[in-house]
Amino acid sequence: MxxxxxxxxQDIGDLTAIRHDIHxxxxxxxxxxxxxxxxAEKLRAWGIETVTGVGKLGVVGTIHGKHAGTRSIGxxxxxxxxxxxxxxxxxxxxRHAGVMHACGHDGHTTMLLGAARALAQDPDFAGTVHLIFQPAEEGRGGALAMLExxxxxxxxCDRIFGLHSYPTxxxxxxGTRPDAxxxxxxRWQVTFTGTGGHGGMTPHLASDLTVAQANFILGLQTVVSRNVPPDQTAIISVGHIHGGDPQAMNVMPAKLHVSGTMRAFSADVQALLERRITEMAHxxxxxxxxxxxxxxxxxxxxVVNDGAVTKSAVAAAARVVGQDGVNADMHRLTAGEDFSWLMQKRPGAFVFIGNGQREGDGGGNLHMPNYDFNDAAIPYGVAYWLSVVDGELGKTAGR
Structure with missing residues (x-):
């Protein structure tokens, strides 16, 4: 090892308990x-400078190395x-109905806390490490709030680093890759508005919104195949439809809501998806x-990984698990991650850490109701963070 x-x-039992408590x-x-x-309580208990309320509920801990240095990383x-x-x-x-840690953020927080404690105990590096605990990653704008x-x-921060669990x-x-x-x-939302009406007696007098939404949804399926260039990647998916009342099945709705998600890698395709969704709805x-x-x-x-920072991240991971344990040319993913907003301001690298799938309770994939972060991955995440600091500011940074 x-x-x-x-x-x-060291003290992995305490970290596991923290993870279970957050979960x-x-x-x-x-x-x-x-x-x-x-x-914040953990960071302060370990003697780490701590600021709360950054971007509403974000927490930032700062550790200064015991050697002189001007560089800083996040x-x-x-x-x-x-x-x-x-x-x-x-x-x-x-313990809260309708809310769960189905994306491993409880594990992400725990791993960074573990690194914080280890770095506070032995800050053998030159420069500064900022530990950024971000709220609201899941579509509510946490990264933008912290930037604001x-x-x-x-x-x-001269460079920033992010980490996410990956059950498969x-x-x-x-795993990671440079560039995109x-x-x-x-996300997109469409509300169709019409007259509604009696579906049994006077359907001919109503503007049938169910037909509008049905043709709209079918039309969406042609956008990627017929509007997006074949060498580009794009996705449009419907995630929610609501109209009418199940207790009034003979009433045609006067309002009907359809919403979903969209994905793309380029600004041109992003604009195209917005335009075609809007045109088809109208x-x-x-x-x-x-x-x-x-x-x-x-x-x-x-998420655009900076080439030089990604090289540093790959080297940091390899120092923990060996070269064979690091995929430096991972396939591109159509998952979203708001760490991307931070990367538009500072060069950074985002990597995935293996979380392993298993049978039984907790063995599901991300965003599934039977997912649970795998505690066996905690030490690997902590070790990766320590290696990143070493590579950027410490013993392997050539200071």
């Missing part, structure tokens, strides 16, 4: 009051949960004598 993993495994008390974006307080973890009901029968399962609160002015990769492995890595993630509404209101927005930009 290398030195990084040895340091990471049992999940909080949605910009509601992470308890989680933020827990993080390590970021997200803290929020998802609006889902957990199905795991685990002792630490969510002058994150990088108050906590200067084995524990003890890492994860797609921009957008066209199919007009055919039925109705109107449409359309809203499109992007809650995450494309």
């Amino acid at each position: 290398n030195d990084y993993l040895q340091r990471a495994r 049992a008390h999940p909080e949605l974006g910009f509601e992470e009051t308890r989680t933020s307080q827990l993080v 390590l970021r973890a997200d803290m929020d949960a998802l609006a889902m009901t957990e199905t795991n029968a685990l002792p630490h399962a969510s 609160d002058d994150l990088f002015t108050r906590f200067p 990769m084995p524990v003890g492995t890492f 890595f994860m797609s921009a993630s957008g 066209a199919h509404a007009a055919i039925q004598g109705a109107t449409a209101t359309v809203k499109c927005w992007w809650n995450a930009a494309t």
Whole structure:
């Protein structure tokens, strides 16, 4: 076992308990009051300079190395949960109905806390490390809120690093790639408005919004195949439809809502998706004598890994698990990640850490009601953060 993993495994029982506690008390974006307080209390107990309320509920801890140095880096973890009901029968399962940690943010927070403690105990580096605990990653604008609160002015960073669990990769492995890595993630909402009416007696007098939404949804399926260039990647998916009342099945609705997600890697394709969704909504509404209101927005930009920073991240992971445990040319993903907004301000690298899938409770994939972060991955994440600091500011940085 290398030195990084040895340091990471110290008091691993305490870190596991922290992770279980966070998992049992999940909080949605910009509601992470308890989680933020827990993080701040731990950092302060370890003697780390701590600032709370950054971007509403963000927490930033700062550790200065014991050697002189002017460089500084940021390590970021997200803290929020998802609006889902957990199905795991685990002792630490969510105690809050309709909210659960289904994306591993409880593990991300725990791993960065573990690194914080180890760095505070032995700050053998030159420069400064900012530990960024971000709220509201899951589409509620946490990264943008921290930027609006002058994150990088108050906590200067030359480079930034992010980490995310990945269940389909084995524990003890890492994956990333330079340049465009994860797609921009957008959302769209369409509201069709018409006259409604009696579906049994006078359907001919109503602007049938169900026909408008049906043709609209079918039309969406042609956007990627017929409007997006074949060498580009794009996705449009419908995630929600609501219209009428199940207790009034003979009444045709006067309002009907359709919404979903969209993904793309380039600004041109992002603009194309917005335009075609808007055009199709208005066209199919007009055919039925109705109107449409359309809203499109992007809650995450494309994750673009800086080449030099990614090389440093790959080297850091390899020092923990060996070259064979690091995939430095991982395939691109159409998952969204709002760490991308931070990367537009500072060069950075985002990597995945293997979380391993297993049978039974907790063995699901990300954003599934039976997912639970794999505690076996905790020391690998802590060790990776320690190695990043070494590579950027410490023994392997050539100081």
